[in-house]
Amino acid sequence: MAEPSNFIEQIVESDLAEQKIGSVKTRFPPEPNGYLHIGHAKSMFVNFGTAQKFGGTCNLFFDDTNPSKEKTEFVDAIRKDILWLGYQWEKEVYASDFFDIIYEYALKLIREGKAYVCDLSPEEIKNTRGTLTEAGTESPYRNRSPEENERLFGEMREGKYADGEKCLRAKIDMASPNMNLRDPVIYRILRATHHRTGDKWCVYPMYDYAHPICDYLQGVTHSLCTLEFEDHRPLYDWVGYSLGFVQKPSQIEFARLNLTNLVMSKRYLKKLVEEHSVHGWDDPRMPTLAGLRNRGIPAEAIRDFCARIGVAKANSECEISYFEAVVREYLNAHAPRAMAVVEPLKLTLTNYEGSEEIDFEINQLDPTAGTRKVRFGKTLYIERSDFSLDPPPKYHRLKIGACARLKNAYIVRCDEAVTDADGNVTEIKCTYFPESRSGADTSGIKAKGVLHWVNAETCVDAALVQYDHLLRDAEFSGQDFSERINLDSEHIFAAKAEPYLKEACEGTAFQLMRTGYYKTCTRNDKLCLSEIVSLKDNFNK
Ligand code: ATP
Ligand code: MG
Numbered sequence: 001m002a003e004p005s006n007f008i009e010q011i012v013e014s015d016l017a018e019q020k021i022g023s024v025k026t027r028f029p030p031e032p033n034g035y036l037h038i039g040h041a042k043s044m045f046v047n048f049g050t051a052q053k054f055g056g057t058c059n060l061f062f063d064d065t066n067p068s069k070e071k072t073e074f075v076d077a078i079r080k081d082i083l084w085l086g087y088q089w090e091k092e093v094y095a096s097d098f099f100d101i102i103y104e105y106a107l108k109l110i111r112e113g114k115a116y117v118c119d120l121s122p123e124e125i126k127n128t129r130g131t132l133t134e135a136g137t138e139s140p141y142r143n144r145s146p147e148e149n150e151r152l153f154g155e156m157r158e159g160k161y162a163d164g165e166k167c168l169r170a171k172i173d174m175a176s177p178n179m180n181l182r183d184p185v186i187y188r189i190l191r192a193t194h195h196r197t198g199d200k201w202c203v204y205p206m207y208d209y210a211h212p213i214c215d216y217l218q219g220v221t222h223s224l225c226t227l228e229f230e231d232h233r234p235l236y237d238w239v240g241y242s243l244g245f246v247q248k249p250s251q252i253e254f255a256r257l258n259l260t261n262l263v264m265s266k267r268y269l270k271k272l273v274e275e276h277s278v279h280g281w282d283d284p285r286m287p288t289l290a291g292l293r294n295r296g297i298p299a300e301a302i303r304d305f306c307a308r309i310g311v312a313k314a315n316s317e318c319e320i321s322y323f324e325a326v327v328r329e330y331l332n333a334h335a336p337r338a339m340a341v342v343e344p345l346k347l348t349l350t351n352y353e354g355s356e357e358i359d360f361e362i363n364q365l366d367p368t369a370g371t372r373k374v375r376f377g378k379t380l381y382i383e384r385s386d387f388s389l390d391p392p393p394k395y396h397r398l399k400i401g402a403c404a405r406l407k408n409a410y411i412v413r414c415d416e417a418v419t420d421a422d423g424n425v426t427e428i429k430c431t432y433f434p435e436s437r438s439g440a441d442t443s444g445i446k447a448k449g450v451l452h453w454v455n456a457e458t459c460v461d462a463a464l465v466q467y468d469h470l471l472r473d474a475e476f477s478g479q480d481f482s483e484r485i486n487l488d489s490e491h492i493f494a495a496k497a498e499p500y501l502k503e504a505c506e507g508t509a510f511q512l513m514r515t516g517y518y519k520t521c522t523r524n525d526k527l528c529l530s531e532i533v534s535l536k537d538n539f540n541k
Contacts, residue, residue: 002053003151006311008252012054013027014221017522021221021247024056027223028082028089029211031063032074034266035281035288037080038302038323042257045306048087053133059218060089064096067194067211077281085299095205095214096196102213103157104169104203106187107242110149116142116185117152118169122185124323125167129182135175136182142171151272156189159202163189163427170209172238180235184208192400200291208232210241222514226316257309258317261469262287268481270469277487280472285489286469295467296509296519298533302332314424321470327533331509331517336362336369338510339407340497340518340529342464344381346427346456349412352378355457358409358438363511374498376409379456381496383514386451387428389417396449404449407513412434413448452513462500464495464518464525495529511535 001017004010014022028047030036051058060082064070074356082089109115118141130136144152149168156166157524168187176182186209191202215223223236230253240248263269264287272278272286282290292302305326338358355377362369386397386404398404398414405411412430420426430512436443468489471481501510501520509519509532518529 006255007313008222009050009053010226011252012310013249015221016054020179023221024051024054025058025219026051026056026224027059027061027093027215027218028087029061029063031066031069032071033066033069033080034270035268035290037264037287037289038262038294039257039264039267039287040291041085041289041302042306042311043224044060044082044085045086045224045303046311048221049097049306051223052058055255055406056221057090058087059091059093059183061096061214061218063094063207063211063214064094064194064196065189065204065207066191067199067204070195072195077256081293084178085289086303086312091218094196094216094470095210095277096194098210098214098217099197099201099205099387101217102210103203104212106153106205106209107150109170109186109242110153110168112242113146113171115149115168116144117149117166118142118183118185119154119166121204122164122167125169125185130174132177132179138174139169141185142183153187156187157189157201157203161189163191165189165487168203170235170242171207172235173357177452178231178234180208180232181238181436183473184235208235209239212236212251213243214241216240216247219247220249221247221250225253226256227253228256228312228347229253236359254311255313255315257306257322258315258318259287259320261471263471263481271294271472273487277485284465295518296507297327298334298509300331300401301327304330309454324533328517328535330432331511331532333365334363335509335511335517336491337364337513338498339374339454340462340495340501340512340515341383341454342379342455342493342495342515343384344496345379345384345387345425347382347412348427348494349380349432350429351379352432353477354378354507357454360408361447372500374500375409375455375458376455377455380406381459382406382451382453382458384425386449387414387417387425389425392492395469397451398430398449403437403445403447404451407437407450407452408438409453410434410438411441411443411445412420415480416501434479452515454496454498456496458499459496460499460527462495462497462529463523464493464497464529464531466491466493466516466531497527501529 026047045088048058118139128137167185168348169183172181174182183232233251236251282294284295357373359371360374391399403413408434411431414430416429418423418427433443471484521528
């Protein structure tokens with residue numbers, strides 16, 4: 001049997017070994033009220049991953065008990081994102097598939113005196129719940145007879161009462177130290193069109209009551225969820241026990257994924273989209289899976305990240321730089337190399353004529369990747385910051401009279417800078433050394449700096465986009481979300497790129513040498529290089 005690598009897998013392994021279960025069955029339970037985010041990737045890793053590892057299966061379970069917020073658009077997006085991340089569900093199931101049975105189970109509870117119709121308003125119910133140190137007050141409707149409750153519940157369903165006028169409550173214990181057991185509401189009246197059942201129902205079950213039933217009906221053995229449900233477990237168990245379930249699923253909680261500089265709650269993500277602070281759910285700065293995909297982050301890197309952070313019982317916050325380091329590591333191993341200049345400065349070789357092809361390693365870390373040809377010529381572009389008229393000490397790039405190597409080509413010496421009327425450098429003139437060609441350098445000239453470049457005659461114009469985090473750093477973490485949001489987080493540069501980048505398939509991830517990891521796309525019919533992750537590793541190991 002597979003080796004368990006976290007506490008959930010240990011439980012599953014021992015349940016299998018003790019034959020408490022025949023095989024493991026889990027479910028991934030999103031509510032279709034928004035797009036999935038990277039936190040959900042962890043939940044998928046746990047749910048799909050555990051089932052896969054122990055030869056079981058995982059369902060995709062849409063928790064659609066809250067019709068006013070749920071939409072088919074979200075259902076479709078969720079399906080797409082799960083498949084993209086590389087998981088496959090066994091069955092696609094909706095809580096709404098079970099509305100009839102869930103209703104029948106409520107009748108069973110009523111007949112057995114375990115649930116009652118309550119006329120208190122939501123406000124009154126809240127006010128009579130008590131506190132952590134004081135017991136709640138019993139509802140005056142608590143002791144209605146099962147017959148009366150059944151009649152009233154039937155009338156609720158038939159639409160005889162207004163929204164909120166009555167509800168169905170489980171009859172448990174108003175003095176329980178666990179607030180969730182103080183006669184929780186299990187059905188409410190709500191006139192809202194459901195994305196699947198339309199207007200068939202005007203009563204909807206509450207999550208805490210519906211979820212254990214849905215798990216049971218799917219044959220779920222382990223209902224894996226995040227820590228905020230820990231206090232709800234006694235209610236989860238009460239439902240299973242009161243309805244006489246034979247093979248009761250066990251609920252196990254694990255810590256949520258929290259990442260610095262990212263907002264993960266759907267409520268806030270929705271706000272960003274609705275207020276047009278971002279371009280949409282799939283904006284490359286969004287932590288949604290659609291956003292990460294659009295950013296160019298490979299699904300494998302996300303799965304790898306989930307595996308590496310592990311599954312624990314204690315909440316913690318993970319540095320965004322760790323996530324970036326995992327992505328960078330993946331791209332470093334897999335992405336082909338190319339050159340683009342973000343802020344171009346013209347460089348002319350006064351003693352060079354014509355052009356030639358030079359060899360360029362596609363990925364020096366991947367021996368199977370091979371080489372390609374890059375055309376070198378008389379007029380080139382280099383990075384404006386790679387030349388200085390007034391260099392600081394130990395400046396190894398180009399300055400008047402100094403040498404540097406042009407990547408994979410020749411060593412050049414800068415002789416002259418051409419300036420405009422305002423004193424801005426518009427071009428530099430250099431001498432190249434024919435015997436210094438990379439791989440066959442007999443020149444004996446020392447050049448510490450190695451600069452990337454593009455050929456001015458063959459290069460293409462590109463919009464290069466860089467991103468900052470959507471939320472300002474941890475030092476702002478105590479502040480309100482709206483104060484932390486960084487609206488100025490997208491920066492566009494007019495860059496010059498190798499033609500190779502334009503020929504590549506759209507969406508290919510490249511390492512732009514000395515610049516970062518970028519994916520290719522098209523914006524307004526022009527090549528766009530969109531930042532995936534920077535080159536520099538600022539993760540503090
Ligand atoms: P949000 O608060 O972002 O809206 P949610 O919990 O309401 O998230 P659901 O659609 O209900 O989102 O979540 C589906 C599953 O994913 C749940 O089991 C939930 O516990 C889990 N999940 C949501 N966010 C995270 C997270 N940050 N880390 C791990 N699991 C998560
Ligand atoms: Mg939720």
